[in-house]
Amino acid sequence: MQNRLSSPALWIAVAALVSFCVKEFLGLEIDSTLSGFLDVLLPVLVGFGILNNPTDKNNF
DSSP states (O other): OHHHHTOHHHHHHHHHHHHHHHHHHTTOOOOHHHHHHHHHHHHHHHHHHHHOOTTOSSOO
16 A cells, blocks of 8 residues: 555646546636646546556556
């Protein structure tokens, strides 16, 4: 458990999830170009954090 909590990928995924939820559910208005970029990038970062296994250095 300790290895997972110290993983940078986990914390990036948590930050991306929080950012995505704030943007979508609170209706945060930002530039449309940046909004489109974030709509693609944030779910990818969350998915990477979910799929990442920091206890196995040989596999994803």
